[in-house]
Amino acid sequence: MSDVAVRTIGLGKMYRIGAEQEKYPTLRDTMVRAAKRPIERIRHPGAATHTSETFWALKGLDIEVRQGEVLGIIGRNGAGKSTLLKVLSHITEPTEGRAEIRGRVASLLEVGTGMHGELTGRENIYLNGAILGMTRAEIKSKFDEIVGFSEIGHFLDTPVKRYSSGMYVRLAFAVAANLDPEVLIVDEVLAVGDAEFQRKCLGRMDKVAHEGRTVLFVSHNMGAVKNLCSRAIQLNGGRIAREGDPQEVTEAYLRDSLVRAESLEDVEAAIKKLPIDPIFRLRGVVVRQNGYPTTAVRNGEPVEIEISYSLLERTRGVRVLFDLLDDAENIILSSHHDDDANTIMTVDPGDYVSTAAIPADLLAPRPFEVRVNARIGNGRWLTGDGVRIPITVEATNDINTVFHDWLRPRLQPRIPWHTVQLTESSSDRSGDA
């Protein structure tokens, strides 16, 4: 009992999910809805009204984490992982049950929170440290360590808006990593930064754990969970689906999470397995080349991804997207249907088809997976883990065909090169002589 660091008892979190309510309701909307509600009550007696549609992100969750444990939390998008971390970091309040935490909690839900582009690195260290709950004296005493860890060196007094994204992330992580919490909450920070920096972050997490502190680690990176965690739980629909040895949990998770379409015929079956969303229905996904559906595509010509879907309510910020994954589950690229709009679009209800074209001369001849998803803004996922369609790319362009191309990475775009000869080499001249 005495060594429990984090405990949840019957923890539940409910969200209301009227799509209009998701973001920015206006006073007018509220008044219109208030006026409509009695009418709806009369027209559909007993039916859930628009505003009373609810959704339990977490339900009846009992977790106990002992001090010094590194608990991996895995699960599909929408399984409740982020909500759990938000409750544990006191950002949002549980609807029922309770969470008990011993000691200071630091959450790396998103590094760089509160950093300001106009301020210098030095100023941001103080600001970010204060936001994360450090006192000025504490920041001062750790200042050199933070600067050293971040490797920003002589850019310390440069406004961070001039930093490269790598430097920015390193600085932000350095502040958070030096917080010395009793409980460290980490959510996918490892998705940022270069490989070298990721190793450093993982090392830091490992060190924190070895110092006898508790780490809660949410990740989609099964390798990291297997290597770093002493225990893992898998969430599904806000409840614990599996719990135990990280090796076993991650493998079991990978086995049954494969909602993959082996061919285009399987797409329909995969769509049926998606969680039902009150406002969004994915109708179909087709990969085409030259107008014909196919999963074996040639990299010399564009590949079209055609996504049909229905929206049941007028919604702000609905985005349809696809990711391209390589055979190691790395996301090679992501593209949203509103990438060109550069504004938040409000979409009327109706049936839609969005088609994306992956340009010719981009993909290397390798196996890939196209993963189609929909979400609202950067927030709620509308299609669970989405639908995956494996594609194989064959080399049909004339890039790099003389040499063996299996050493090429995942992308092989046609990049214009220009080479000029500046001088004749001396060996040639001596040969001439």
Next chain:
Amino acid sequence: MGKPFVIYERKRGWAALDLRELWSYRELLYFLTWRDVLVRYKQAVLGVAWAILQPFLTMVVFTLVFNRTLGVKSPDPTLPYAVFSFSGLLAWQFFAGALSRSGVSLVGNASLLTKVYFPRLVIPSSAVLAGLVDFVISFVILLVIMAFYGIAPAWHVVFLPLFVLLAMATALAVSLWLSALNVLYRDVQYLIPFLVQLWMFVSPVIYPIDKIPAGALRIVFSLNPMTGVIGGFRWALLGQQFPGRYMWISIGVVVVLLVGGLFYFKRMERVFADVV
């Protein structure tokens, strides 16, 4: 570890203010205020000049339009209208600036609200405090203008900090309501500039309070807490007549607004992260 458990669960009804927690976050309040000030002066090309020009030019326009053209006079023949209006503007612009900044402050810091825990009161409070730098600059200009007209500050000036506090309390009280409402209803951010504009015309910035006929109407005007604040500023700085019972009405309104605002804010605080 002997540390006690911190328990997070749903709080029902009206949450307690938890002043001790707020006190433990005083450094964050300082840093967020410092950030607002730093960013404001770094981003603006004119920087400090902007803080000087804005009240000064407003005063010049007021003097030309209201005093010279429309014949609005200061209540005391020995007091130039320029000094009279500037002393009102000093309080007013602090209030208006604080309201405009902190009304949208929660939404503007949405990324903080959804990522880190701290008492949310810190955000609108820091936006109010950040206006103090501009206030000090304006105050110095007022002293210069007074020196130009050969007017020495009244000895009451020692009470000025009390009225600055009252102005801050007023700004915070209104901001608590507006910033929390703005999280729920984005209309509020469009309402704020309009509100600030109208509010100035019903506050005795341009005209003296005696212009309002004594009786019921003047009582209604003194329900506006800025009436008391501006009257207090003119009493402390220029030795004008003390606003008397209108001051006490104003203070009463501020207290009601502030206490109500604090409780409303604390009540809404719980859903900020889910809604913003």
